[in-house]
Amino acid sequence: MTEPDSASGKSAPAGTSTLDLALRAVEYLVQQSRPAALAQIAEALSSSKATIYRHLVTLQRHGFVRQEPETGRYEAGIKLMVLGEALRQRFDIVSAARADLMTLRDHTGQAVTVCAAIDTELIVLELIQGRTLIEFATRPGTRLAFHASAHGKIWLAFGSKERTAAIADGPLQAWTPATIVTKEALLADLALVRERGWATAPDEVITGVNTLAAPVFDHRQTLVGSIAIVGATQFIPPTPDPDQIREVVGTAARISRGLTWQD
Amino acid sequence: MTEPDSASGKSAPAGTSTLDLALRAVEYLVQQSRPAALAQIAEALSSSKATIYRHLVTLQRHGFVRQEPETGRYEAGIKLMVLGEALRQRFDIVSAARADLMTLRDHTGQAVTVCAAIDTELIVLELIQGRTLIEFATRPGTRLAFHASAHGKIWLAFGSKERTAAIADGPLQAWTPATIVTKEALLADLALVRERGWATAPDEVITGVNTLAAPVFDHRQTLVGSIAIVGATQFIPPTPDPDQIREVVGTAARISRGLTWQD
DNA sequence: AAATGATGTTTCATTATATGAAATGAAACA
DNA sequence: TGTTTCATTTCATATAATGAAACATCATTT
8 A cells, every 4th residue: 555565575574463363363354154163264364373373362252253152163253233233333423414314215215225335345334124025135244345336336427536546446346247347437327426416326336236325424524424225137227217206316415404503 | 571470369370461451442443433543542551652653553544443534533443343244154054045035034033033042142143124114123233131031031941051051050141131031930931932832022121122033053963043023012022923933934934944954 | 982173172382473651743723 | 924723753671461271160972
């Protein structure tokens, strides 16, 4: 990121290697689908059993890791879930907007999601489930791609120009055949989004699913969130129903107005 | 430090003090509602700025911590949310049961929650929102009290006897005037729960809110989860409607049957 | 019933490396 | 301009992390 990297690939700036190893252990355990043996973790991280053991003890003491009582093996602890939820609640939008989002869900019948971009990540903060049995919508804590989601396009169209430039210049991964993968197509789509005030991404993330998103601004007119309805293309056509657009854009505007009062 | 433990209640067994400090820093940042200055964190943890700084650099590199670009202050990073979500998906019940839970929501109109106990914690794994505008239900990642929630009573009634004994003998905190706070009353209630196969907690966690919970077992007949409907007492009376009981207990049995097929 | 091979756990000498005080930037403020 | 308030870097010191190998448990196998 802010790395000159000085030719020799020797990038050992500040930081603590002990902590680094321990964090890698946590991430390793989260990735595993079943509890891992100590030796297995040590091997995966190219460290010794004793070292990993001591770190696991401390991690366990804090609840980041848990040990299966029967087998003695280690797995990720629920503290991560608890902290994740505590963190989620810090975002103004989710609490300020819940009632409006419920109304939007009831009016459209579709699932509603809220997203925010933090640095280089676009993350789902809130999900109000729809009424359909089959669930497409992404859950809080999920990361979305900027170029391949309706939420992402809102952030590229109305967010910081630096981010938009960086994303447009970078590689654009295709999730489906419909995903936008060229810079030109993306910029053209973003121009359209700016003009209309809403974005869609039919079949671009999952075939058969569409999302209709709109921006939420705070009192300084800076983008602080995006809201969207998510559903089968059958219910949200590539060019959505005018009623759907009115509902989503109207709800976003209402939430924005609510954020203006604060502060 | 370097203390041969014993004598002074402080037992410093295995573990890593460096890591311990860093984890405390993460927890501190999650607790704060706004970004914290380096010196503030160092002071709170009785450490030096330099030490904390180096740890924050490493934590940031892993996404556990983020630095506000404008002010340079530190706050918790979204990695915690992402890892929390990844962890949640590891539980069989949430994926195996979603369709049934949606149906339960649609039949009862109330919010549906799923819980599991891990060691000494009772945690919400899944939430299907109801159709009412006002939301009572707890979100995934929230911890519940064993003695003061319908989910908790299911775990005390059908879970391990050791846990039940430990909880019943410990202090029972009152959340509302209706919370059960004596061992006798709790054990009597649990006997009733075992007999009926379902549990309620009217007004016991929040006044005006009731929950109706039932147990989910796996193929070995061990308790692996609990499901419940949550709503205003107006909709879920202290003695729920027979239809509601049938729906919840029936859904739990259906999910249990689903888990039997696997493995 | 003894032996084997999985585990996790502890010990201990060795030195790598985390540490704190203070110096240095950098930026906002008055 | 000077002053305050931040984060960041430097550097000598010894704290505290480290790995190899021994130990302890528990199943499973012979």
